[in-house]
Amino acid sequence: MPRLAKMPPIQEDVHACTMCGYCVPVCPAYQEAGWEGASPRGRVFALRQYEMRGPLDLLLRRDVKPGEEFGRNSWECTGCGACTEVCPVDIPFDALWDDVKAWMVASGYERPQLAPYLGNVRQTHNLYGEPAEKRGAWIPPEAVQSEHPEVLYWVGCAASYKRQQIARAVVKILNAAKVPYQILGPEEWCTGAPLARMGYQEVTKEELMPHNVQAVEETGAKVLVTACAECYRAFARDYRQWGGNPPYSVFHISHYVEKLIREKRIAFTKPLPQKVAFHDACHMSRVAKVYDPPRQALKFIRDLKVLEISPHHEDALCSGAGGGFPAVFPEQAVSVGQRRLDAAEDTGAPTVVTTCPHAELHFEDVASKRNMPLSIVDLAEMLANAL
Ligand code: SF4
Ligand code: SF4
Structure with a gap:
């Protein structure tokens, strides 16, 4: 069995959790797996148990420490930031999940696909x-x-x-x-x-x-x-x-x-009379808190109708592309992407526009696997087409 590396300094954060469960339904990995171990709360609960294991557990040879199962669960995370967004005690999950995955790599539970x-x-x-x-x-x-x-x-x-x-x-x-x-x-x-x-x-x-x-x-x-x-x-x-x-x-x-x-250095003069559905890319929107600039930039294009995919802004669903999720959990990643593209199709727009090339590659893969007649275009391409 691999030797467990020293736990990163996350104890204060995991003990802050109230177990309210707000982070459970918003997690795309949980939505796919459907069981608590794949949710942020489930992982926090396990981390708390590991952190609190004491001499009696050692004496009784209770196996209260992370193993392959927790290792696997650690990568059921796209890094989408939805848990950070809803957590009422502000646990900084964006950094915490990176730390936990690094800890699991150092402990010998690296994912071979990554x-x-x-x-x-x-x-x-x-x-x-x-x-x-x-x-x-x-x-x-x-x-x-x-x-x-x-x-x-x-x-x-x-x-x-x-x-x-x-x-x-x-x-x-x-x-x-x-x-x-x-x-x-x-x-x-x-x-x-x-x-x-x-x-x-x-x-x-x-x-x-x-x-x-x-x-x-x-x-x-x-x-x-x-x-x-x-x-x-x-x-x-x-x-x-x-x-x-x-x-x-x-x-x-x-x-x-x-x-x-x-600064009057550029103008987008060519009209693009079409409908597009805008997808908030997690790393730029929820994680870096940049919601309006891409929407504003699309408004500079004449005759372009920009539709919101439901849910959007801080509640937007992840594409499923991040954190190596498609490599480790390919089927789940396709399902996560499909849910987002289904919602995009509901807008009636034939084109999805976003700001993340990784999400675009993943969406294209999902659309081709699931036979969805959507085209995926980057915001920069839309802007350049309007010049
Ligand atoms: S960052 Fe996203 S995928 Fe990862 S645990 Fe939080 S909600 Fe789930
Ligand atoms: S939202 Fe925060 S406090 Fe509530 S269960 Fe999840 S991690 Fe714990």
């Missing part, structure tokens, strides 16, 4: 194991970069390799506004946000964060712009909480477009 992502990032600096030197291969000839950039465009692994249309859309927007910008290419490493939700936060903090914060700083840009909700969360929230202190402003493209419009 280890390749860690290996890929270490070897190639991207989640997918694609060649590091090809990270900038998508950059089109019209992307004229500046030696003295106002903006560093942070692309992210997904838009660099899997959804390059997003990256090209951002370049189109920055070109239209005549913003001097730079793109790091191979010097941009995975932010490590997905790895931190998989149980590898130490790698993110110690290897990826210092490199990335410095690589951006060295460009001299005072503003980082990204079109990825997870990368936004990393720079705007996680890195700051972990002491990385990026010495520049961090904008999601939707924020940044609002600034460009205010």
